[in-house]
Structure formats: structure tokens, C-alpha cells
Amino acid sequence: MKIVTILGARPQFIKAGPVSREIRKQHTEIIVHTGQHYDANMSDIFFEELNIPKPDYHLNVGSGSHGVQTANMLTSIEEIILKEEPDYVLVYGDTNSTLAGALAASKLHIPIVHIEAGLRSFNKKMPEEVNRILTDHVSEFLFCPTDTAVQNLEKENITKNVFNVGDVMYDAVMYNQDIADKSTLMNDLGLTEKEFYLITVHRAENTEDPERMNNILDAFSKVEGTKVWPIHPRTKNKLKSSGIDLDAIPGLKVIEPIGYLDMLSLEKNAKKILTDSGGVQKEAYFVKTPCVTLRDETEWVETLHQDANILVGADTEKILEAVQAPCHSDYPPIFGDGNTSEKIVKMISDK
Ligand code: UD1
Numbered sequence: 001m002k003i004v005t006i007l008g009a010r011p012q013f014i015k016a017g018p019v020s021r022e023i024r025k026q027h028t029e030i031i032v033h034t035g036q037h038y039d040a041n042m043s044d045i046f047f048e049e050l051n052i053p054k055p056d057y058h059l060n061v062g063s064g065s066h067g068v069q070t071a072n073m074l075t076s077i078e079e080i081i082l083k084e085e086p087d088y089v090l091v092y093g094d095t096n097s098t099l100a101g102a103l104a105a106s107k108l109h110i111p112i113v114h115i116e117a118g119l120r121s122f123n124k125k126m127p128e129e130v131n132r133i134l135t136d137h138v139s140e141f142l143f144c145p146t147d148t149a150v151q152n153l154e155k156e157n158i159t160k161n162v163f164n165v166g167d168v169m170y171d172a173v174m175y176n177q178d179i180a181d182k183s184t185l186m187n188d189l190g191l192t193e194k195e196f197y198l199i200t201v202h203r204a205e206n207t208e209d210p211e212r213m214n215n216i217l218d219a220f221s222k223v224e225g226t227k228v229w230p231i232h233p234r235t236k237n238k239l240k241s242s243g244i245d246l247d248a249i250p251g252l253k254v255i256e257p258i259g260y261l262d263m264l265s266l267e268k269n270a271k272k273i274l275t276d277s278g279g280v281q282k283e284a285y286f287v288k289t290p291c292v293t294l295r296d297e298t299e300w301v302e303t304l305h306q307d308a309n310i311l312v313g314a315d316t317e318k319i320l321e322a323v324q325a326p327c328h329s330d331y332p333p334i335f336g337d338g339n340t341s342e343k344i345v346k347m348i349s350d351k
């Protein structure tokens, strides 16, 4: 069986780690890297750390408006599918690379495998919500990470080949956590276990809204203690062009984006994580570090259980309250057993 896998953005490389390993045990995989993320620390580092084979095709689309970026991907992916004639096209999550892969495949009648199907924020202003709804509606296999995701699809009358298989990001954490324990980043940054906060912010709804961003930064300046922020290039560029100087925030260490193993180490050792990332919310849950989510809604509603994750939007006071709030979660295992990738590949193979 031949599978064309479409990758483009940081979280997709991480998801591909365990899945590609399983696919390649029995099948032929052709990896297409759209080039949506291209800095070495947003792309190459993950291929190296996670032993993902070099992409067979690199589209180098780079950054741009949604229309330009998606259209450039679509044109090239269509050519590749026509040439490779795969049995399936595999897409992950909800980025523009996901949508381009799904659109190209569906028009050529190649069945689509969607990993991380069924997630909904119910906020169609998020580009990701549009990408995931459209992708789900043209997919043949919908691999959901949670029961909620299955129910979301049911409400949209999508019931065929919908499976709750768990989360491939949990597989990645299970596989890599011992290796991540060897990271020296904590030491290099002079950090002490459970005595620092880890921050990530990159969602357009925050970075492109000055009022929200100001409220979030105001909260960061009021949270006492050490705060480490591996900054996403989108956010770095936006703050720079707005003339905002993060050096003015006491206790804040802003660093370049880091590799996955270093990130896992910081996530595990942080006192709390403040983030608007989807993947980081989940990883906080996997490594049992309380999370404060800088969004108005989350697709990962299960993580809100017993305040393991607290939704605060971009409200300064709510952020500060949540940073102080106790977390009593017993972290029930709701994202599978760490063998989700194997299950997915078996189900496709048995079809
Ligand atoms: C994208 C996804 C988002 C995902 C995120 C993961 C879409 C619509 N959004 O958002 O769902 O959560 O990736 O990180 O697909 N940039 C660089 N170097 C890079 C990549 C980006 O400098 O290697 C800068 C560029 O200025 C670019 C901006 O970041 O314009 C945004 O990049 P883009 O890929 O369009 O969106 P993300 O915010 O990364």
C-alpha cells in the first residue's frame, strides 16, 4: 500500500514521528513537506530528533496570506498525487497544509485519512476550525483522539469510519519522555524543577489583537518568578513590529523556539504552563503539569477535568487567578494507551 503523507507545520512533524514509524513497517510512505514552517528550529530539528525520513517532496511554499499559501500547496500536491497514485492521502490536524492536502486528494478521488479528526472549537473565526470542518467532511477514515471528537462528528452526520483511537501525541510523549529527561536545557537556562512557568503564545486570535496581547503581557509581568518563553516566529515578528519590548517584563526569559525533547523537559519540570497552543495543552496533561489556557474556548475539553487546565481567555485578572489556583486532578488516562499509531495503521491495513 502506498500512502502520501502531507506535513507542513511544527505539530504535524511531531505527530508524524510515531505514525510514520508504524506505516513504514509494512507500507510505502511518500512524505510531502509543504514548507509552511521552514526555519530550522520550526522544521528540520523535528525530523532529526524524531527520526522522520527526509521528505520525498519539499514544496517550499513559505509564509503568505491564507489564500496564497493554500493555493500554492494545492497546485503542487495535486501534481504529486497524480504522479504517485497513492492508495491514501494522510493529513494531520487543522493547518492550511491539512486543508490543501485534503482538497487535492478529494478532487482526485483518493481516500483521505484524517488523524486528529472531529475537534471543534465552535469558533469559525479561527482558520483552524474552517480547515478541520472541511477536512473532516471529505475524509474517508476519521481517527478521533477523544469521545468528544466522535460526538462532534456525529452531530455533523459523519459516522462512517469514525474511530476513537486515542492521541498520537501521547504516543510521541510515551516514546520520547525518557530521552527528553537527558535534556540539558533546564541546566543551561539555570532553571529549578517546579520553580518556573513555561509560556507559549502563537494563536492569531491573540497575536493579531493588540488588546488581547496587551492583557496577556500585562499578566505575564504580574506573575511573580521565573518565566520561560520559547517564542513562535509569528509572535516575535508581531511584537517587534508593534514596538513591544519583552525585556521590560521582570523574570521573563525569552528564547528561540526549542526542539521537542527540550520542550518536553520544560513542560514536565514547569510549575505551570501558560499557553494558547493545542498540542501544549495536551502535553501539559500528559506530563501532569497544570495548564492555564489563554483562549476563550478549547477543543481539548477533557483537559479541563478537575482544573488540570483552566480556560482564561485574554483576561489579565483571570490569568493571574488561574496561575494561583490549586489543581487537584488525578489525570485520568483519556488519550489512549500510547499505541494509537499502531492501531491506526492496522485499521487502514485491514480495510
Ligand atoms: C500555523 C497553523 C496553526 C498551528 C501553528 C503551529 C494555519 C492557519 N495555522 O500557525 O494552526 O497552530 O502553525 O505552530 O495553518 N514564520 C516564520 N518561520 C517559520 C514559520 C512561520 O518566521 O518557519 C512566521 C511568518 O512570519 C509567518 C508567521 O510565522 O507569516 C505565521 O506562520 P503560519 O504558518 O502562516 O501560521 P502559524 O501562526 O505558524
Ligand code: UDP
Pocket (backbone or CB within 6 Å): 010, 011, 014, 200, 202, 230, 231, 256, 257, 258, 259, 260, 261, 263, 264, 276, 277, 278, 279, 280, 283
Ligand atoms: N513545541 C516545540 N518547541 C517549542 C514550542 C512547541 O517542540 O518551542 C512543540 C510542543 O511540544 C508540541 C507542538 O510543538 O508538541 C505544539 O505546536 P504548536 O504550539 O506550534 O501548535 P499547535 O499544537 O497549537 O497547533
